[in-house]
Structures are given as C-alpha cells and as structure tokens.
Amino acid sequence: MPDSRPPSEVRWAIVGTGAVSRHIAADLAAVPKTQLAAVLSRSLTKARTFADEFGFAEAFDDLGDLVADPQVDAIYIATPHALHAPMALRAIAAGKHVLVEKPLGVNAAEARRIAEAARRHGVFAMEAMWMKFNPSFRAFVDQARGGRIGDIRTVRGYFGLPLGTVDSPLWSAERSSSTLLDQGIYPVTLALELLGTPNGITADGHVRADGVDLTEYVTLRYDGGQVAHLAASMVQFIEPTASVSGTAGWMTIPAPFMQATQFATHAMEDGLTAKLFSPEVSRFDREGHGYVPMLRAVTEAIRRGDTEHEWHPLRATVDAFDVLDGIRAALTPFPAPHN
Known part of the structure; x- marks a missing residue:
C-alpha cells in the first residue's frame, strides 16, 4: 500500500519525451525539494537518452512498471490528448499524484472521472494550466x-x-x-x-x-x-x-x-x-x-499533503x-x- 504521508521531497516522473516534456524537465530542475526520478517513452532508447540528458534516475517503456515504482511520487503526463485520461487514471489508482498537460481529458466526462478518482484515492491531481x-x-x-x-x-x-x-x-x-x-x-x-x-x-x-x-x-x-x-x-x-x-x-x-x-x-x-x-x-x-511557478506551486502543495491547488482546482477544470x-x-x- 502506498505511503500516505506527504513527502519531504517530491520524486517526479515524466511521461512523454516531446518538446513540452523537455521544457518541464529543465524547469523541474530549478524547483526546490524535487528529485528527477523517472522518464517513460514508448521507446526505451528515447527514455534512456532523455533521462541521461536531464538527469533522471530511471527510464521506462511500460506505464505499469512506472506506476509500480515506489521511487516515484508524482507523474507529469505529456502525451497525445486521447491518452491523458487513461494514463492519469492508472497513475491515480496506483496512488501517484498527477499533473496532466492540458487538456486534462478530451471532454467533461473524462475530467469528472479524473476528479472523482483523485478524491477517492486521496492524491493530488491537476491540469497543467501553467497560465x-x-x-x-x-x-x-x-x-x-x-x-x-x-x-x-x-x-x-x-x-x-x-x-x-x-x-x-x-x-x-x-x-x-x-x-x-x-x-x-x-x-x-x-x-x-x-x-x-x-x-x-x-x-x-x-x-x-x-x-x-x-x-x-x-x-x-x-x-x-x-x-x-x-x-x-x-x-x-x-x-x-x-x-x-x-x-x-x-x-x-x-x-x-x-x-x-x-x-x-x-x-x-x-x-x-x-x-x-x-x-x-x-x-x-x-x-x-x-513552467517553474506552476511546478513549484504543485510541488509545495504535494509536500503539504494537499490534493488540489486553489489557483486551479479540479472544479475549475470541469467547469471549463x-x-x-x-x-x-x-x-x-x-x-x-x-x-
């Protein structure tokens, strides 16, 4: 069973190795109380290259292996729109905090499912509306x-x-x-x-x-x-x-x-x-x-044990x-x- 105590440092993983992920990885390195824990790509070679470039500890090509890793606290999901909700729901079910590249899903029904799952499992979840x-x-x-x-x-x-x-x-x-x-x-x-x-x-x-x-x-x-x-x-x-x-x-x-x-x-x-x-x-x-202000705010919220951030709560995403x-x-x- 995942440790429910707020972490003193947040160990981040990134799913996806595209342009947004590169910006997120670079900006995460500037946020206090974070560790660069893991990277996931469909290609293990790409994941390892990305991990080596930005200093992540592990590389994966299977989502199940990533969400099962006890060295990962939070996951940034930066994949095509259609994969946002399925991946977020798997991560949440495994007890991981999630920050999902916008859009959170592809419609209001998916946004509501993510919000309900996060509340049920007691983890932090947010759409990455960096603006x-x-x-x-x-x-x-x-x-x-x-x-x-x-x-x-x-x-x-x-x-x-x-x-x-x-x-x-x-x-x-x-x-x-x-x-x-x-x-x-x-x-x-x-x-x-x-x-x-x-x-x-x-x-x-x-x-x-x-x-x-x-x-x-x-x-x-x-x-x-x-x-x-x-x-x-x-x-x-x-x-x-x-x-x-x-x-x-x-x-x-x-x-x-x-x-x-x-x-x-x-x-x-x-x-x-x-x-x-x-x-x-x-x-x-x-x-x-x-992205630094958003990543810092989310990291601090997770460290406090919060499951949402007041500047962009899940209710606001559902309303949008x-x-x-x-x-x-x-x-x-x-x-x-x-x-």
Missing part, C-alpha cells in the same frame, strides 16, 4: 477583479498559430487532436477567470470531415450583459493577445498572452479620460521556460470542459479549408 500560475497573468486577473477598470463588461482572447501539416500528429482524429483543446482552452479559461460560467454560447468554425476542429470563433454571453469574444486556430494566425474592458478603462496582454511577462492598464484619470497613449505597464520576470463541450455542441461549421 494561471504566471505571475503576470495572476496580477492581471487580480487587478481586473479588484475593480481597477471598473465593472468588467467585455473579455477578448485569441490564439491562432498555424501548426503542423495535414499528416501531422497534431491533426490526428485518433489522438483526439483539437484546436479547441490545444489553443482554445486558454481563451476559455481566461473568460471563466474573469466572468465565470456563461449562460449562452454561439460558435462558428472550420471542422474536418473526420471531426478534427481547425478554427473556432466563439461568443460567450452572460446574464448581466457581459460578453467574451474568443477565437482559436491551428491553420491561420489570429493575434494571440487578450484584453478585458470595463466601465473605467481596459487592460491588454501582449502576444502570446498565456505566457506574457507584462500587461498594460488603461485606467481612468480624474474620472474623465483614460490613459490612451501612456498606459501603466506592469512587468514580471520569467522563470525558466515559464463544460464550456468547451458547449462550444462543440453550438459550433456551426464553415466549409473546410483546402490544405
């Missing part, structure tokens, strides 16, 4: 919520970058590839942070014949008349910036907004005019590749998936683009 732990993003949200620009009326969040090609794994129906889950999840999370759950959704977009969504344009509507305008794409550029507007000014985050280190505040002066051309700019330092599923249901497809 929420970015000091700049947290200050942006705190100022907006705190009334710096009056009552919030409009939120805008865009994230469109051409990614891969038609035969790329990023476009794979079998792997549950999705612009909404890859890019759109950031604007949706921003809207929920600032406005909460909407009462209406309209959406248009490009969807391939096999169901892989390529572009979405979304409007979320709220009871008080507030709106969120969101867009995401993996086939075209849509300026990856964000803003929030209120009754006393507005705030903007430059590209790419989910990892920006600054934002600008255009607040009313003397109750008459906004700072049109000379906004107040708030700047912050980036740690590592930007309810909206993501609602966007899918509401989406009116445009003719698919020629590729």
Whole structure:
C-alpha cells in the first residue's frame, strides 16, 4: 500500500519525451525539494537518452512498471490528448499524484472521472494550466477583479498559430487532436477567470470531415450583459493577445498572452479620460521556460499533503470542459479549408 504521508521531497516522473516534456524537465530542475526520478517513452532508447540528458534516475517503456515504482511520487503526463485520461487514471489508482498537460481529458466526462478518482484515492491531481500560475497573468486577473477598470463588461482572447501539416500528429482524429483543446482552452479559461460560467454560447468554425476542429470563433454571453469574444486556430494566425474592458478603462496582454511577462492598464484619470497613449505597464520576470511557478506551486502543495491547488482546482477544470463541450455542441461549421 502506498505511503500516505506527504513527502519531504517530491520524486517526479515524466511521461512523454516531446518538446513540452523537455521544457518541464529543465524547469523541474530549478524547483526546490524535487528529485528527477523517472522518464517513460514508448521507446526505451528515447527514455534512456532523455533521462541521461536531464538527469533522471530511471527510464521506462511500460506505464505499469512506472506506476509500480515506489521511487516515484508524482507523474507529469505529456502525451497525445486521447491518452491523458487513461494514463492519469492508472497513475491515480496506483496512488501517484498527477499533473496532466492540458487538456486534462478530451471532454467533461473524462475530467469528472479524473476528479472523482483523485478524491477517492486521496492524491493530488491537476491540469497543467501553467497560465494561471504566471505571475503576470495572476496580477492581471487580480487587478481586473479588484475593480481597477471598473465593472468588467467585455473579455477578448485569441490564439491562432498555424501548426503542423495535414499528416501531422497534431491533426490526428485518433489522438483526439483539437484546436479547441490545444489553443482554445486558454481563451476559455481566461473568460471563466474573469466572468465565470456563461449562460449562452454561439460558435462558428472550420471542422474536418473526420471531426478534427481547425478554427473556432466563439461568443460567450452572460446574464448581466457581459460578453467574451474568443477565437482559436491551428491553420491561420489570429493575434494571440487578450484584453478585458470595463466601465473605467481596459487592460491588454501582449502576444502570446498565456505566457506574457507584462500587461498594460488603461485606467481612468480624474474620472474623465483614460490613459490612451501612456498606459501603466506592469512587468514580471520569467522563470525558466515559464513552467517553474506552476511546478513549484504543485510541488509545495504535494509536500503539504494537499490534493488540489486553489489557483486551479479540479472544479475549475470541469467547469471549463463544460464550456468547451458547449462550444462543440453550438459550433456551426464553415466549409473546410483546402490544405
């Protein structure tokens, strides 16, 4: 039976050896009270090469062997979308803490199953929504919520970058590839942070014949008349910036907004005019590749014996998936683009 006591140091494993895993491995090395315990890849050769490069103690090519390893406390899962929930559930059942690369699953049902399993087994579980732990993003949200620009009326969040090609794994129906889950999840999370759950959704977009969504344009509507305008794409550029507007000014985050280190505040002066051309700019330092604040916060939470983090609890992930599923249901497809 796994030791239920909080560890003095958290022994981390990483599943997957792609680009995100490389950033996570490098940033984990900068977090106090961590050990680099193990790496898992479908190829044992790749796992061993990755382990040697970043200083992990063990390498595996079988998930069952990894989750059975008593030298592993927590697992970062960075695999294709379709594998997130199955792998997380196996790790949780083995008593391991999990941090799952976004999206947590492919729909709200999977997110709920992970949340229920984590509660049942008493382990920490979280979607790796690193944006929420970015000091700049947290200050942006705190100022907006705190009334710096009056009552919030409009939120805008865009994230469109051409990614891969038609035969790329990023476009794979079998792997549950999705612009909404890859890019759109950031604007949706921003809207929920600032406005909460909407009462209406309209959406248009490009969807391939096999169901892989390529572009979405979304409007979320709220009871008080507030709106969120969101867009995401993996086939075209849509300026990856964000803003929030209120009754006393507005705030903007430059590209790419989910990892920006600054934002600008255009607040009313003397109750008459906004700072049109000379906004107040708030700047912050980036740690590592930007994952350090999240990894540090999760490591500290696990060491305390917490099973969730207040900045991104499982309830918030489930709520976001309810909206993501609602966007899918509401989406009116445009003719698919020629590729």
